[in-house]
Amino acid sequence: MPLRIFNSLTRRKETFTAAGGEVKFFVCGPTVYDYIHLGHARTYIAFDIIARYLRFAGYRVRFLMNITDVADRVIHRAQELGRNPLQLAHEFEAAFKEDMLALGVKDIDKYERASDYVPQIIGQINGLIAKGIAYETETGVYFEVGRFPSFGRLSGLTQQELGLKRLELCSSKKHPEDFSLWRKSDRGLCWDSPWGLGRPGWHVEDTAISMTHFGDTYDLHGGASELIFPHHEAEIAQAEALTGKAPFVRFWIHTGLLSTKGRKMSKSLGNVIRVRDILKQYTPSELRYYFASYHYRQPVTMSDAAMRRARDQLNRFSRNLETLLHATGSSGSAKAETLVRAVKRAEWEFSRHMNDDFDTPRALATLTRLVSRLSASMNDGANLDQALRWKLAESVRRMAAVFGILT
Ligand SMILES: [Zn+2]
Numbered sequence: 001m002p003l004r005i006f007n008s009l010t011r012r013k014e015t016f017t018a019a020g021g022e023v024k025f026f027v028c029g030p031t032v033y034d035y036i037h038l039g040h041a042r043t044y045i046a047f048d049i050i051a052r053y054l055r056f057a058g059y060r061v062r063f064l065m066n067i068t069d070v071a072d073r074v075i076h077r078a079q080e081l082g083r084n085p086l087q088l089a090h091e092f093e094a095a096f097k098e099d100m101l102a103l104g105v106k107d108i109d110k111y112e113r114a115s116d117y118v119p120q121i122i123g124q125i126n127g128l129i130a131k132g133i134a135y136e137t138e139t140g141v142y143f144e145v146g147r148f149p150s151f152g153r154l155s156g157l158t159q160q161e162l163g164l165k166r167l168e169l170c171s172s173k174k175h176p177e178d179f180s181l182w183r184k185s186d187r188g189l190c191w192d193s194p195w196g197l198g199r200p201g202w203h204v205e206d207t208a209i210s211m212t213h214f215g216d217t218y219d220l221h222g223g224a225s226e227l228i229f230p231h232h233e234a235e236i237a238q239a240e241a242l243t244g245k246a247p248f249v250r251f252w253i254h255t256g257l258l259s260t261k262g263r264k265m266s267k268s269l270g271n272v273i274r275v276r277d278i279l280k281q282y283t284p285s286e287l288r289y290y291f292a293s294y295h296y297r298q299p300v301t302m303s304d305a306a307m308r309r310a311r312d313q314l315n316r317f318s319r320n321l322e323t324l325l326h327a328t329g330s331s332g333s334a335k336a337e338t339l340v341r342a343v344k345r346a347e348w349e350f351s352r353h354m355n356d357d358f359d360t361p362r363a364l365a366t367l368t369r370l371v372s373r374l375s376a377s378m379n380d381g382a383n384l385d386q387a388l389r390w391k392l393a394e395s396v397r398r399m400a401a402v403f404g405i406l407t
Pocket residue numbers: 027028029206223231
């Protein structure tokens with residue numbers, strides 16, 4: 001069964017192929033003005049599992065993530081603390097990378113900072129102005145949404161709904177739905193530009209970074225579902241208006257929200273749990289096991305009871321694997337070829353589930369059942385020589401490594 005992925009752009013599962021077996025994969029990184037929380041962990045672990053599976057399935061993956069170090073939130077936080085914004089951002093970036101490594105997210109090939117791409121950003125804005133799609137006012141440069149007819153395609157919002165969104169209230173814009181490409185300002189963070197001192201808008205930072213590395217079109221773009229509008233809608237508009245090529249990205253994939261006690265995790269509700277705090281309570285493997293037991297598009301609810309269940313399940317899984325590795329049976333009824341067949345069958349099922357829009361809950365269940373069965377046969381005294389037991393265990397480990405649940 002070929003790999004099929006639910007494409008947010010078409011709202012259905014489509015067969016995924018990548019030219020030359022290489023997948024250009026971009027995921028929106030964090031705005032680095034604070035430590036990352038569990039909601040970030042949920043999203044980044046989901047995309048890490050997807051990247052690991054693509055590699056498991058034989059693709060070469062070029063995994064790129066931006067770091068939003070130029071943003072209002074960075075500037076405000078720096079003002080509050082009386083700090084230099086970029087220095088502060090880069091401290092939180094370092095903390096973010098530490099947290100990612102602690103979570104076992106080690107497969108990102110490149111992190112790129114928005115602040116390193118100002119010339120490319122200015123180049124893209126110039127291109128959009130030259131095409132008559134962007135315009136300058138006394139406050140900045142704006143993308144004229146009305147000039148890009150397919151705006152709203154990704155989010156599925158109608159023209160009327162888009163009008164009601166009224167992004168970035170500002171009296172100098174031609175239309176309320178137009179969004180900012182460049183903001184004129186001589187405070188906080190600013191660079192020289194053809195429009196005077198200022199800083200880029202968020203959306204154009206990401207198209208400048210991704211197109212520098214991946215060109216006009218690429219394979220996969222991921223992010224949390226709350227980024228669909230306006231962020232990803234704007235990315236598509238900028239890129240496709242600029243290059244005249246569509247689609248900018250072939251597959252858009254989005255993760256469901258994470259909530260605690262039925263509420264979305266947010267600063268205003270005061271229920272934010274930092275990654276570095278949760279890792280004092282649970283291991284990275286336990287967290288990853290828990291997240292893998294949800295489909296990436298599903299919302300995840302965190303609770304201590306659910307986390308303790310995940311811990312128990314993972315402990316049982318590890319014990320079962322140990323049993324397989326260290327068994328010394330000699331009289332059991334299970335035959336070697338039956339168990340070899342069970343492993344082959346589980347490998348096939350594992351891939352079938354993962355090929356179905358990365359169905360990690362089913363793939364994880366397949367793997368868990370396999371390990372219990374192998375362990376039960378060993379306890380039953382199955383007579384397998386060490387080389388064979390290790391070979392079967394190796395197969396289990398390879399699949400478990402897609403989830404990153406064994407240390
Ligand atoms: Zn982004």
